[in-house]
Amino acid sequence: KGDYYQYLAKFKCGDERKEAADQSMKTYQNNTPESIQPISMQTFTSMMNEILNPSTPKSTVSSIFKTLIHSLLHSPESHHSQILKLIADLSSHHPSLAQLALDSLQSMLPQLTDPPSQLTIEYLDALVNISERPVEVDDSLFTSICLAASFPVRLWMVRNSGCRVMVRPELLYPVLMGMTKEPYPCLREEALEALVRLGECAVFEEVSLVKGCYERGVQLLSDNEDCVRISAVRVVALWGLMLASFNVDTKTYWSNEVFAMLCSVVRDMNMKVRVEVFNGLGKMEIVSKELLMQSLSKRVLVLDQSPTEQFVLLASNVAGALVHGVEDEFFEVRKSVCQSLRTLTVLSVEFAHAALNLLMDVLNDYKVEVRFQALETMHHMAINHCLELQENYMHKFLDVLEDNSSEVRFSARKIVRLMKLRNHLLFKSTMDVLLKNLDSYPQDEADIFSVLSHLGRNHKQFVDLIANEIADEVEASFEGNREFNSARMAALLVLSISAPFLNADVCPIPPVIFSFAATFLSRICCAFSDVMNRDTLLEYLIQKSSSMVQPEVNISNGEGQNPLAKDDVQNVAGNEMIHSEITINNGEGQLPLSKYNVQNVALEMKPPNDVGQHKRPVHDSVVLTYINYILVKLPNIWPKVQSCSANEVLCSLRHWKEELTSLTFDSSAPADASAFALLYLKIIKLVVEVWDHLVRKTEVVSGTVELEDKLEKLDGRAKELMNRFIGFSAEEEISVLELILLTYTLRLCRSEICSRNFIFKRMTIIYLRTESFLKLRSDVASGFVAELGSLIRESSNGGASCSSLAFDNCLKLFSPKRLMIREGIRHRRAELSIPNNCPDYPLPFAPGLTASIPCDITIHNISSNCRAWVRMCINDGFTQHVYLDLQSFEVSGEVRKISYAVPYYRTPELDSFNLKVCIGLESLFENVTPVQAHGGPKCELVLLCEEKIVYLSRVL
């Protein structure tokens, strides 16, 4: 005779004994079924643990299962509920056994149904829990349970009928109808809930059935129990609608009845009932206009025409229902009212206007949820074209835009997007509010831009009116020393460029606006993301402003700098070009906006004679123009640097840098140009930072270290700029040279720097170069260069004698030139890759012997007479250079690919080591000190690529 304790003790001790345990289990079942003692509490818990433990082996689980089923047949009824619960848990954790459990329980069920008791329900409950699908129950079982004497049994059945237990609707309906008259409130409630479920899924052919249920619901609306009333409201709403939809002719009549019936319980004292009422009202499909209007007025309305009989009867019930809802104390109710208005406003336009008044009041609510819901409703109304904001509402509405909850603001802006404003003043005030919004909630910027772009697109005529104001403001701020980068500027630009978006006809927006907008590209592109992507937008902007680029370049080539005069010229020229282009566009025909994509725009933008050409040149020039827009702005910000507001300048610089780095390229030429521009910007940025230090004389210790670091960086960058780019035009060359002179001057300004002589020497060299260059072109040196020249001549005995003060004076004269990049610039760079090398697959070497490192090198824009080196260093600092004889390679051209096995001579006595490999170019100008004595490069190297790490390991 086995013992459960023993059996379970075995369970707990390791896997080996489990088999034995199972064995003993089986014998025990087979032999003495009737002698089993009831399972104890402790056993239940340990079984539970086994079941919940996911690592319990399958065999154990199944034997537990067998035991449970077995004991269900043989143990007293008091234990059944626990066993059933365990079985349910077991099958939910081990789905493979679920079907088996289901079958065995189902087979046991019939024995228990007469008379139905608590136990039957427990069986059914377990069945329902195990089965994923609703359980089918036959009619006789269902009726016997529903008519059972015990109240909880009935309650369970009603609660689960229609959702977890399937019963024929024909049977369910009368039973539930009977149940609604039960004396127990919770049975009535559950019966009504079950009727709601039934109404949702079943279809009834007979009107009388539906009507009967509806009327029952109406009766129970005045039940004494809150919970019953809640369910009754649901029944009335659902079955009332079913009743109404039976006959098309009487639909309005019945809908009105249902509407009035629901409205009559609006003043219920229970909050949940009221919420339910408004949920019900939100489902109405058709209601007569008079009743809707009545629901907004607490007084019974006096109608113009003679009211229908039905209206007279219902009016007092309906009166003020929605107003009461909106005034409710509980926000749940108010929210629900707003939700119900969503559908109701669609039913009648007149009502929608009146209800808007109510919604406007709700916008003052103290609960965010309610305000949000009200706005969502208004948005819904706007989509359905029944939202018309009068002027007096508009004022209120604009207040909401400044709400301190972000959801509410977003929702309000969603409505602004769809709005059609009546007059110029409203448009202006809306715009002002949005701009103000931008100040107070900078985090909403993207959304506000997008709204502005919609606003501009929808109200072209108003934008035209204020276009000139905007243009003036934008230009003033771009030229003057005010904000360069402010959100306000970006917003104004978005607004003005969005106006001519759909309509290509003549607009008074100056093209210069578009060019300014281009510099904000990444910031504003999200505003147009619904109609075009970033690249398309860029092309659109360039197209609109392209006409002005050419003249500007010419001018800056030609003569000195008079920004005011220049802009005038631009405008005139720009306008002309735009005109001509527009005629072309009209000739080609308009493309629908929604289909705007890269290609469409590209096609549309090309002048007709270019249509046949390849697309790329257009794109290249676009990028180039774009870069130039940014560079053009540099001289403008310089006064700011001098006036010590470095932070702002840095901010804009950073922004431009981001713009540049986010560009993508199809071809190399613009990539080179942008690399140049990027480097240029980086240098300017460093200059500004250093400048800030020097001018403000912040001589903090940490500051000094930082400054040294920055100067070092600046030096490196300047060298890079000199050496890695070729093909400068004369102006570019001078700009670059000036910039380098500037960096040296900055260094010299620091009196503590020890190597003054060295730097001075270098500067002199560069200066001479500049001077000769200027002479060659018979150009006048800028004030800065001239001053510097005289300084250098004065102290020919070496820079040591010059005071840093003298250099300070020089610095004050500096201002960056207007720099226009052209396509000629080439970026010298190299790509280095070592195939098949990574920490896991190192290259082999034998110590002491030369190791060869196979390199794939791609070099760009490096002529054969350049002296290129491969530099290899180990961690300890030892460096080896290998000359890369470019002439020996057959291939030539701008881009050259070379495969070359670089020898490394000094392999150390180690198991493995890492090499840092990179390619460098001998710097042409700075042969001041040789870097390495034995066989290395004569001049300093300028690195052309990132350092690559090569992993080597000893051959075993």
Added chain:
Amino acid sequence: MAIETLVLGAGQEVGKSCVVVNINGKRIMFDCGMHMGVSDHRRYPNFSLISPTGDFDTALSCIIITHLYCINTLFLRFHYFLIIKISHSLILYSYIFFFGIICDSHLDHLGALVYFTEVCGFHGPIYMTYPTKALAPLMLEDYRKVLVERRGEEEQFNSDHIAECMKKVIAVDLRQTIQVDKDLQIRAYYAGHVLGAAMFHAKVGDSEMVYTGDYNMTPDRHLGAAQIDRLRLDLLITESTYGTTIRDSKYAREREFLDAVHKCVSAGGKVLIPTFGLGRAQELCILMDDYWERMNLKVPIYFSAGLTKQANVYYKMLINWTSQKIKDSYPTNNAFDFKNVCKYERSVLDTPGPCVLFASPGMISGGLSLEVFKRWAPFENTLVALPGYCLPGTVGHVLMSKPPKIELDPNTKIDVRCQVHQLAFSPHTDSKGIMDLIKFLSPKHVILVHGEKPKMVSLKEKIHSEMGIPCYHPANNETVSVPSTVYVKAQASDAFMERCLKPNFKLHKCSSQELSIKTLTDKNIVPELQVINEKAVFIVEDKSKKLKVVHNDEVLVMLGEKKTED
């Protein structure tokens, strides 16, 4: 059985609420107010009608006080001084009248209590809600002083009387059922209106009734709407102050007010809001604090110190009696800790720039509000917002007609160039609210009190025609008697009980049958054998005059027996 209602006060008039109800032999007095308009014996309800002998202890089971409008009166004394100071010659006369009316609307539910309990000698229990109990002694004392010291009247009761009286008071909480004695149960329901106002439900045996007191069906910002369960009532006694008015949404009024204030403030102007009672001031302050919060306004709101202190003490203590809004936000921040409200200091008056100032007393009848008014009124960008009604004789009342100049006394004239905005908020329900409450409770009878006669008549007609409920509006000292419900106690047979526990309907489509456990009939009209529902229940009266409910299966058997007996 009947419920007899004796109206001692507020019958076809406003003020002096006092209703004595006799339900099945239990007598309850609801409210015990006094009329302040008159100064003779008519000021108090005619208590002799309750018991000619003056033995009130046996005549009354208890007194229930629904509410009091306490906080206004706390400031009355202060108010009174200032009026005298400013212009004694002119306003002294109108003051008496004015004071009378103020108290009329505020002491009308409680005023005579001390007189009744202490002077007339009533020793039974008195029930009030907690806030009312907390505030009643303060108010009564204040009232007594004003009455005796200023008005120079004969002292009807003294401070000891008040203290004694308060000892008899038992405080009740909302929805707390109190067993007054073996038969009488009372329960308080929230009524809105003022802090601590309640509707009282009384039940004696099977008869139930509700006395509403003053209530409000639309929620304020700081007080909620009335809440009550659906009860089986025989009688509803309701106030009918605004029996014919239907008020539109108060949102519109609030919006106008806020717009006016916002406009004024954004133009750099100053806003003066003279308020009296803390209730109204709180309401407006919550409204504005919310608005400030939402609109991110930074303009300071000042609240003169005395008001703030009082408000915080009472409202924070009694948070459970305020509106849902305040209860919702209570765990995170107390709505009465206004974020945008700063403490008032005198320097504020001359500080340039926009601000909003709540100053007491209301109606600009003196004190700080008058002082501020004198300073600010000559400026065009100032806004004076008058919440509520202004009595004749106050500056507020004169201001409503927007005169170019106001003459305070022969020596003081104020140029008035400021804008004036009026707001009307009332804590009483309107006629729609009354109708809605009656409809929700659907009682068998309605009695209207606390209202003007013509309005009551028209409301009575409306109730009668729309809901078919008999309605009465007794005058003072009249008695109305309505029949009450008495459930007949009957013995149920075992077979009947058994059937009752099972649902007794059969499975035909829509053919379920009435199930009735109790039959509500008066004992007098029960015949010897009555068939209530042919198929389900029979009521049988046997020889011992006990009613018995049996099932129809048994009826035949019993009938057989009876026949044999006869």
